[in-house]
Amino acid sequence: MTLDDAARRAVEAAVAAGASDADAWAEESTSRRIRVYAGEVESLSDAGSRGIGVRAFVGTRAGYAYGTDLSDDGVAETARAAREAAELADEDEYEGLPEELGTSDVSGLASASFADWPTERVVELALAVDRAARAPEGVTQVENSVYSDGRGSVALANSRGFAASYESTQAWAYSSAFAGEGADLMTGLGVGMGRDAGELDPEAIGTEAAERALALVGARQPESRRCPVVLDSFVAASFVGFIGSMLSADAVQRGRSLFAGREGEEVAGQVLRIADDGTDPDGPASAPFDGEGVPTGRTPLIEDGRLLGFLYDSRTARRAARSTTGNASRGSYRTPPSVGTSNLIVEAGDHDLDGLVAEAGEGLYVTDVAGLHSGVNPVSGTFSVGASGRLIENGRLGAPVREITIASDLVSMLKSVLFTGSEARWVPFGGSVKAPPLLVGEMAVSGS
C-alpha cells in the first residue's frame, strides 16, 4: 500500500469507527550515519522507519494512536485505537482540524542525485572530512567526524478532503577536532549541510573544525569586564533557536515564555529581523504543508526591533482567535502535531566579520557557549552561560580566552544588538537556524 493510500484509509477507518473528524500522517524514511574515529569507520548505521499516526476527534475530544503496521488491518486498528482514545479525553473547545488547508509551492526539497551516493561512497566522504580535520599542524586528535543523510516521504490526509505528500532529502557532516594538550585541550567544530552528499565540501568541514580548535590554543581566563561582544554564527544560532522556542504560541499561552503579552513591543535592536520560514528551498525543515495540512509560509517574528507575533498551530490559533501560521510540527508518526519552529532565519546585514570586530573596538568574540538550554530561565529570560572565544583589541581579533561566563537577559541582549553580519549560514543544531554573526553593544563578561 502506498503512503497516500495508507493515510486515506486510516482516515476512512477512523470515521467509520465513529470519529467526527480525523487526520493521518504516514511516513517512510531511511537514514544513514557514519562515524569516523582515528581514520577508521567506528560505527555505521542504516535506519528505516515506516509507520502511521492517526488523530481522531469525537466532537472536541481528541485522541491519538500510532503503529508500524501499514496493512489494511493494521491501519484500521490504529484508527480504531485513536477513536477509542478520543472517547477518554475531556472536551476541549480549541481542538479540531484546521480550516486553512492547502499546500505551498516549495521546490528543491529532494535531490535527484541522492541515489548516486551509495554507502561505500559516503564512507569515503566521511573519511575525507576526518583527514582534513587531522591534517593541520597542532591538531592533537579528532574526537569524531560524522556523516549523516536521510530521505523520507510523508503523506497526510484528513476527513475534510486534504490529501498530499512530499519527498525530501538531507545530508550533513560535522567534525569535532581537538588542539592543545592536557588541561589546555580546546575543541572546534566544523559543519556542512545540503540536499545530498555532493553539496558538502569535506575539505572545508574538516578544516573549519581544525581552525576553530587551533584558534583557541593557549586560551586564558580574561579579567571581568563590560564590553561589546561579537557572537559568531554558531553562537548566534544557538541563542536564536532558544528565542524561537519562546515564540511558540504554546509556550506563550502556558505562561512559559518571556515574550507573553509583549506583541508590538520593542524587544530587540532596530537592525534585528527574525522570521520563521517553512518555504526556504535550502531550509532543512522546509515542506509544502505542516503537520496538520496547513500551507507553510514565512512568518515575520521580529522586525525593526519590534515583536510582531508568535507561531501557531490550529489549536493555539483558535485559542488566540486568529489564524494558524502553519507551524504544527511532527517529530515522527509517533507524536501528535504540536507548535514548533520550522526554519528560523536572521536577516543578514552588511558588515563582514572584520567589520563587526572593527566596530566592537575593544571587546570579546564568542565562538562557543555551553549550557545554554539549562542556563536560561524561560520566563525571566535571564541567563548565565559558559563561553570561550577571543579578545577583540584595537578593532582586531586578539588572544584566545576561556572560562568566561556571560550573564544577561535575552531581551537586554537582543536590544543591544547593534549590527548583524553579512555572512549568514545554516546551523543544524538546536533546530534549523540560519544566522549571521551579531554585534551586541554591551554585555557583562566575567572572568577572573
Add this chain to the structure above:
Amino acid sequence: MTLVDPELAGRVLERALARGGDMAELYAESRRGFAISLDDGRVERPQGGRERGACVRVVQGDSTYYGHVDGLAEEDLLRVAGSVSEAVRGDATEPAALRAMEPHATHEIRTPPEDVEARRKAELLRACDERARAAGAEVTQARIGYGENRRQIEVYGSDGRAAADDRTRIRLSAQVVARRNGRVETGTDTRGGHAGWELLEERPEEVAEKAAQRALALLDAVDAPTGRLPVVVGNGFGGVLLHEAVGHGLEADAVQKDASVYAGRLGDQLAPEFVTAYDDGSRPNAWGSEGVDDEGTPTRRTTVIEEGRLSSYLYDLLRARKDGVESTGNGRRESFRQLPIPRMTNTFFAPGDATADELIGGVERGLYAVSFGGGQVEPATGDFVFGVSEGYLIENGKVTAPVRGATLVGNGLEALRAIDGIAGDLEIATGYCGKGGQTVPAGVGQPHVRIRELTVGGTA
C-alpha cells in the same frame, strides 16, 4: 509468541556476517503502550501505540555496524542485514547454530494493564486530581500522568544465543503546584514498577496526596543554609545521588574509556565497611527489572560495593569481552532503534541497622535532603552538583523547617567515604535515566543514608 522464527533469524545472522565480523545479533521487538494525562482538571492526550521492529548489528574489533527497521517483514530483515554487512571488509564468517531458548526468571504480572478498561485509567486520574486539590486550598494546579507499556523482545546471536523476554511496566505520577502570595512551589511523587494494574489497586490517590503535601510544605520553606554540614539523604528518590555520582562511573563503557573516577579502583576500600551497594535487575517487580537484558543475558544482582570495597563494574557483552569477564546483564537499549550499552537497572544501597530517626537524631544542625531536582556530574572526576527539590533543616536532632534552593556540592568518592550511617528502610523509586540519547527506566533507591559532611550551597 514468536516474533521472528529461529530459522529466519539464522538466515539473517548469516547474511549479516556475509563479509565477516566477530559477532552478529538480531534483536526483535514488539511494543505497545498507552498513556493519558490530566492537566488543569482536564483529561487530555490519550495516546496508544503499537510498534514492531528489529535491529541487526555486526561487531568487528572496536567497530559496530548496525541497522534497524520498523516492522518484522522477512525481506526487510534480510535487506537490513545485507546493508549492515556492506560496511565490513572481509570473508564471510559462519554463525553458530542457534540454541534453544533458555527459560529464565520472570516478573509476575497479575492484571495486565491492557486488560483493564481504559475508562478506569481516566477515572484514576480524576480521583488523583480530586485528592490533590482536597489537600489544601493553596493547591492551584495538578498534573497527573498514567502510562503503561509492554515490550516483548527476542535476541538471537551468532554465538548461538537465543532469548526472549516479556516486560510490562506501569507508572502513575503527580506534579502538584501550590501558591501563596505570589510564592509558587511544586511537589511531585510517583509509583511504578515492572508490574501490572495490581500495583495501582491499593490507594493510588496517595501519590497525588503526597505530591500535594510536598508542595504545601514548601510554601513555608526558609532559605537554605550554606556551608559544610551533615546531610541525611532520604530513602527512595534520595538514591539519585548514588545513581548519578557513583553508578554512572561504574558502567563499563565509562570505565574502559578512562572517563570514570572509579577506573582501576576495583578492590579499593571506597566506603566504610557497613556500606554495600547493588545493581539488581532481577529484583521482583522493581521498576528497572527485566527477565533478561537486551542482549539476552539473564539479569542478576551484582554487588558493586561490598563492605565498602569496590567489587564490580556493570557490563554488557562487548565491554565484558574486552575485560575478559561475563556480562552482568546490564546491556540495555531504549528500543530496537538503538544499540545496547551498559546501563544500571535498579541501583541501591543495602539496608543497614540504624533507623531514619536515629540518623536524624544524631545531627545537631544539618540538612535532610529528601528528593533531588536537576544535577550534574563530571564522570571523570566524580564532582557533582545537585539541586535539592525537597529538603528540610535538621536542628537539634529534629526535622524542622522546609528549605528551598539548597544545592549539594561534592565528589562521589568523598561522599562515599563520608557515609556514617545507613537505615533499614530501603525503598526503590521509579527514575528515567538518559545516556547516549537513550532513556530507560531505572530504579533508584536506598534506605536513609547519612553523610558526615557535604558542602551545602544555599540561597541565604
